[in-house]
Amino acid sequence: MSTTETTASGIGPVEGADASVYSVDNPAPLIEPPRKRTKKSPKSTRGNFEMAAWLFMRLSGVVLVVLVIGHLLIQLVLDGGVSKIGFAFVAGRWASPFWQVWDLLMLWLAMLHGANGLRTVINDYAERPNTRLWLKGLLYTATVFTILLGTLVIFTFDPNIR
Amino acid sequence: MATPVMEKSDKAPEPGFADSPYITVTFRVRRFNPEVSAEATWEDFQLEIDPKERVLDALHKIKWDLDGSLTFRRSCAHGICGSDAMRINGTNRLACKTLIKDISPEKPITVEPIKGLTVLKDLVVDMEPFFQAYRDVMPFLITKDTNEPTRERLQSAEDRERFDDTTKCILCAACTSSCPVFWNDGQYFGPAAIVNAHRFIFDSRDEAGEQRLEILNDRDGVWRCRTTFNCTDACPRGIEVTKAIAEVKRALITRRF
Numbered sequence: 001m002s003t004t005e006t007t008a009s010g011i012g013p014v015e016g017a018d019a020s021v022y023s024v025d026n027p028a029p030l031i032e033p034p035r036k037r038t039k040k041s042p043k044s045t046r047g048n049f050e051m052a053a054w055l056f057m058r059l060s061g062v063v064l065v066v067l068v069i070g071h072l073l074i075q076l077v078l079d080g081g082v083s084k085i086g087f088a089f090v091a092g093r094w095a096s097p098f099w100q101v102w103d104l105l106m107l108w109l110a111m112l113h114g115a116n117g118l119r120t121v122i123n124d125y126a127e128r129p130n131t132r133l134w135l136k137g138l139l140y141t142a143t144v145f146t147i148l149l150g151t152l153v154i155f156t157f158d159p160n161i162r
Numbered sequence: 163m164a165t166p167v168m169e170k171s172d173k174a175p176e177p178g179f180a181d182s183p184y185i186t187v188t189f190r191v192r193r194f195n196p197e198v199s200a201e202a203t204w205e206d207f208q209l210e211i212d213p214k215e216r217v218l219d220a221l222h223k224i225k226w227d228l229d230g231s232l233t234f235r236r237s238c239a240h241g242i243c244g245s246d247a248m249r250i251n252g253t254n255r256l257a258c259k260t261l262i263k264d265i266s267p268e269k270p271i272t273v274e275p276i277k278g279l280t281v282l283k284d285l286v287v288d289m290e291p292f293f294q295a296y297r298d299v300m301p302f303l304i305t306k307d308t309n310e311p312t313r314e315r316l317q318s319a320e321d322r323e324r325f326d327d328t329t330k331c332i333l334c335a336a337c338t339s340s341c342p343v344f345w346n347d348g349q350y351f352g353p354a355a356i357v358n359a360h361r362f363i364f365d366s367r368d369e370a371g372e373q374r375l376e377i378l379n380d381r382d383g384v385w386r387c388r389t390t391f392n393c394t395d396a397c398p399r400g401i402e403v404t405k406a407i408a409e410v411k412r413a414l415i416t417r418r419f
Contacts, residue, residue, distance in 0.1 A: 021197075028197040031280055031288070050385035051414055124346050124388070 244334030304370035337393035
């Protein structure tokens with residue numbers, strides 16, 4: 001380390017500041033490194049979860065490309081486009097197990113993919129543990145609610161409802 | 163590559179240019195002295211300097227001729243010891259490998275400490291968390307055979323080539339302190355630690371690859387990498403850091419499945 005030119009007080013003159021506050025008897029406060037890994041910092045106990053999450057993002061992403069583009073084509077482009085969508089159209093599609101599985105898969109993969117992505121965003125950007133806890137709590141609640149509601153609708157959909 | 167290189171110019175040098183090689187350059191240095199103020203401030207220094215000099219020479223000029231209280235690390239001054247990584251014009255570089263003419267000296271050149279580590283004074287940061295992550299990956303040869311070998315451990319040229327890129331690391335922390343994931347909470351191992359783990363994981367003579375992979379499989383290990391390539395851009399040795407991290411990820415996946 002290249003050290004400073006020390007004067008008698010050990011502190012070089014700095015303009016516009018009062019250097020007399022600290023002395024040998026009253027030393028400047030020690031700067032605690034905020035990120036030092038100590039025995040107290042949490043050790044990972046999550047096994048392969050992060051790897052599984054990382055791998056899931058890649059694989060679900062690939063599958064979602066097919067599912068979502070197919071979905072958009074059918075719903076918005078082919079055969080009359082968006083104007084054809086109505087209760088009857090949805091009822092007709094969900095009469096077939098193929099489209100039920102397609103939509104179910106899309107729902108689960110998209111929700112988990114998005115939730116996992118937001119989880120990493122929260123991990124990266126939320127700095128206080130409490131903020132993380134609340135944001136993740138909100139995220140997981142919303143995800144579970146949407147997945148359960150969607151699944152329920154796909155399986156219990158009644159075309160004759162009135 | 164992080165360090166700018168001289169651009170080839172077919173223009174003839176302007177007349178009068180050869181009279182004096184010196185130009186006036188403003189250096190805007192981030193100053194911090196905890197014994198005086200809790201706030202860091204910018205301080206401008208004007209220098210007459212040859213643009214073919216390096217930023218480190220300018221810092222020396224400031225320290226030796228203008229303000230002896232300016233504090234920074236440097237040791238070899240030739241891009242090998244890794245002491246003088248700093249944020250110059252917003253990019254992590256080695257001050258001793260950055261020529262002034264390559265970083266638009268007509269505008270003020272900003273010099274700051276590297277980000278994500280505690281600033282102790284001016285351009286000096288506390289490197290301890292960085293070295294802690296380095297130590298955590300056990301950057302030394304580990305063999306199961308505890309007896310001292312009677313001859314050297316032989317290795318083929320191909321096996322040596324496998325990890326050649328990551329042997330170049332000088333631990334300057336330019337990569338780790340350019341990583342946005344590290345900036346956030348500093349618990350992420352950081353590119354430099356992963357590069358040095360890579361150097362042993364892919365070394366055919368080393369036998370603790372599995373242990374090192376397990377360490378990097380941590381919540382704050384390789385999976386926190388967001389492949390932003392900041393580390394590859396920042397590396398003054400031109401190591402393909404993000405590629406090394408990706409190879410560790412791949413090794414983690416392929417050893418399981």
